[in-house]
Amino acid sequence: xxxxxxxxxxxxxxxxxxxxxxxxxxxxxxxxxxxxxxxxxxxxxxxxxxxxxxxxxxxxxxxxxxxxxxxxxxxxxxxxxxxxxxxxxxxxxxxxxxxxxxxxxxxxxxxxxxxxxxxxxxxxxxxxxxxxxxxxxxxxxxxxxxxxxxxxxxxxxxxxxxxxxxxxxxxxxxxxxxxxxxxxxxxxxxxxxxxxxxxxxxxxxxxxxxxxxxxxxxxxxxxxxxxxxxxxxxxxxxxxxxxxxxxxxxxxxxxxxxxxxxxxxxxxxxxxxxxxxxxxxxxxxxxxxxxxxxxxxxxxxxxxxxxxxxxxxxxxxxxxxxx
Amino acid sequence: xxxxxxxxxxxxxxxxxxxxxxxxxxxxxxxxxxxxxxxxxxxxxxxxxxxxxxxxxxxxxxxxxxxxxxxxxxxxxxxxxxxxxxxxxxxxxxxxxxxxxxxxxxxxxxxxxxxxxxxxxxxxxxxxxxxxxxxxxxxxxxxxxxxxxxxxxxxxxxxxxxxxxxxxxxxxxxxxxxxxxxxxxxxxxxxxxxxxxxxxxxxxxxxxxxxxxxxxxxxxxxxxxxxxxxxxxxxxxxxxxxxxxxxxxxxxxxxxxxxxxxxxxxxxxxxxxxxxxxxxxx
Ligand SMILES: Cc1ncc(C[n+]2csc(CCOP(=O)(O)OP(=O)(O)O)c2C)c(N)n1
Numbered sequence: 001x002x003x004x005x006x007x008x009x010x011x012x013x014x015x016x017x018x019x020x021x022x023x024x025x026x027x028x029x030x031x032x033x034x035x036x037x038x039x040x041x042x043x044x045x046x047x048x049x050x051x052x053x054x055x056x057x058x059x060x061x062x063x064x065x066x067x068x069x070x071x072x073x074x075x076x077x078x079x080x081x082x083x084x085x086x087x088x089x090x091x092x093x094x095x096x097x098x099x100x101x102x103x104x105x106x107x108x109x110x111x112x113x114x115x116x117x118x119x120x121x122x123x124x125x126x127x128x129x130x131x132x133x134x135x136x137x138x139x140x141x142x143x144x145x146x147x148x149x150x151x152x153x154x155x156x157x158x159x160x161x162x163x164x165x166x167x168x169x170x171x172x173x174x175x176x177x178x179x180x181x182x183x184x185x186x187x188x189x190x191x192x193x194x195x196x197x198x199x200x201x202x203x204x205x206x207x208x209x210x211x212x213x214x215x216x217x218x219x220x221x222x223x224x225x226x227x228x229x230x231x232x233x234x235x236x237x238x239x240x241x242x243x244x245x246x247x248x249x250x251x252x253x254x255x256x257x258x259x260x261x262x263x264x265x266x267x268x269x270x271x272x273x274x275x276x277x278x279x280x281x282x283x284x285x286x287x288x289x290x291x292x293x294x295x296x297x298x299x300x301x302x303x304x305x306x307x308x309x310x311x312x313x314x315x316x317x318x319x320x321x322x323x
Numbered sequence: 324x325x326x327x328x329x330x331x332x333x334x335x336x337x338x339x340x341x342x343x344x345x346x347x348x349x350x351x352x353x354x355x356x357x358x359x360x361x362x363x364x365x366x367x368x369x370x371x372x373x374x375x376x377x378x379x380x381x382x383x384x385x386x387x388x389x390x391x392x393x394x395x396x397x398x399x400x401x402x403x404x405x406x407x408x409x410x411x412x413x414x415x416x417x418x419x420x421x422x423x424x425x426x427x428x429x430x431x432x433x434x435x436x437x438x439x440x441x442x443x444x445x446x447x448x449x450x451x452x453x454x455x456x457x458x459x460x461x462x463x464x465x466x467x468x469x470x471x472x473x474x475x476x477x478x479x480x481x482x483x484x485x486x487x488x489x490x491x492x493x494x495x496x497x498x499x500x501x502x503x504x505x506x507x508x509x510x511x512x513x514x515x516x517x518x519x520x521x522x523x524x525x526x527x528x529x530x531x532x533x534x535x536x537x538x539x540x541x542x543x544x545x546x547x548x549x550x551x552x553x554x555x556x557x558x559x560x561x562x563x564x565x566x567x568x569x570x571x572x573x574x575x576x577x578x579x580x581x582x583x584x585x586x587x588x589x590x591x592x593x594x595x596x597x598x599x600x601x602x603x604x605x
Pocket of ligand 1 (some may be wrong): 081
């Protein structure tokens with residue numbers, strides 16, 4: 001069920017809890033403290049908060065300078081701008097210079113709905129993952145987001161985190177478990193095929209798994225929260241043991257989770273892979289749910305595709321269209 | 324259009340955009356209300372445009388660099404006949420062309436904007452092309468004041484002066500608010516006039532909610548040949564709706580039924596008194 005807490009709020013609450021003990025922990029915002037849900041942090045720890053105004057290049061440069069001086073900066077800014085406007089600062093000042101900057105892209109994917117392509121963030125994973133040394137993470141629900149935030153505060157190095165805007169349904173039953181960067185979580189065991197998802201599409205994958213179970217199909221579900229470094233072993237195991245893979249992501253079909261998985265599969269254990277995402281077009285305007293439905297990022301579509309892939313062999317792994 | 328009619332038009336547009344935002348349940352209310360008088364002056368009086376021929380080569384160009392405040396623009400373009408007024412009903416709905424930012428699939432929109440800090444560079448390019456082609460077109464670029472924190476604004480400012488683009492008019496909607504509060508608390512800008520002058524622009528301060536003053540300034544530009552003009556338009560965010568004026572949350576707050584009714588009654592009272600002036604004059 002939707003828990004009513006967006007992941008951005010979970011990050012703020014977790015950092016608030018840690019900031020008192022760790023005076024080097026800092027949060028930066030680009031006229032975005034409201035969208036990042038960071039207003040409580042700004043009021044609680046004004047000395048650990050920096051406002052840079054509408055200046056996404058500046059925010060990353062300043063964060064890199066702070067990190068160089070021993071601070072632990074968390075940059076919070078809309079994913080669309082942070083991942084595009086600031087990408088050179090991310091490449092050079094964060095990744096290349098190996099500074100300890102956490103970059104949180106908020107309202108990613110199509111969370112901004114009818115604001116259009118300028119505000120959708122559907123290329124960010126592709127871009128971020130092409131930068132050597134940058135870790136890329138899409139947490140799913142509130143439990144995972146909290147665990148991830150704690151793990152990242154302990155982790156040294158540049159990380160790009162992408163989260164959405166709205167409350168997210170739980171995918172974990174409880175608050176247990178550890179977040180290990182780079183290790184996929186097997187959410188459901190299965191033998192006929194594997195559905196790999198990340199971020200908010202993990203919920204869709206789990207729902208599809210239920211539908212498939214009713215249809216007598218045993219689907220494995222992997223939560224690939226870390227897109228880079230990718231858990232290659234989990235992917236290869238899925239390919240070997242289940243023979244078919246469907247990936248689901250709130251991202252362009254080019255260069256994201258599906259591409260990362262396919263790169264491993266094609267080189268290490270070729271099996272059919274079907275990449276579900278947003279096709280190569282400016283995404284249609286609408287609410288997230290409407291956009292998801294339009295592009296077939298739904299449990300029903302995943303079930304259809306799975307059954308077709310298992311059945312007729314009419315599916316070709318190399319077709320590129322998204323549904 | 325004479326300025327009395329422009330004032331009435333602005334009140335009408337404010338009512339239209341509030342209804343549209345209310346219906347859609349989303350929109351940037353404050354910044355649209357603050358720039359309505361600027362857009363009304365341009366689209367009903369100053370700019371050389373032809374709604375029947377939106378791509379007319381000799382037209383003046385308008386770029387909404389602060390693309391989030393597109394609502395006033397949608398209402399004005401519909402009213403001027405660039406597309407049917409009924410289409411305003413689709414604002415922000417699934418599959419619409421009238422999204423929450425300028426979209427050049429819609430006649431009358433030159434470029435897609437929405438990521439702040441892009442508009443002025445585009446405008447420099449357009450003004451430069453007009454010069455090189457020997458066309459008389461002018462280019463008007465509306466920016467937010469919070470937007471001034473983007474470095475790209477200043478790169479374009481430099482280029483506009485360097486190329487002596489006196490056919491270029493930059494306008495800053497100086498309402499002194501951005502999302503997180505007053506601009507001077509978020510990232511100080513003052514003295515903004517001196518900054519632009521230092522970058523080689525001819526700076527003209529004006530009351531940006533006074534259509535008489537705006538029309539005078541726009542019609543006089545360029546006052547100095549060989550220099551781009553920067554109109555520093557002092558405005559009120561949320562202008563025309565008493566309870567939204569100067570209130571940061573109205574940046575993207577959507578009026579509920581009660582607030583809409585109140586706002587419309589205020590604006591129709593204003594319209595009524597403007598009609599009276601007209602009646603008195605007649
Ligand atoms: C590059 C970029 N960063 C952030 C935003 C998000 N954003 C939209 S409106 C806005 C505030 C704009 O303030 P201002 O320029 O003062 O405009 P106004 O007050 O007139 O609405 C911000 C930060 C954006 N659209 N583009």
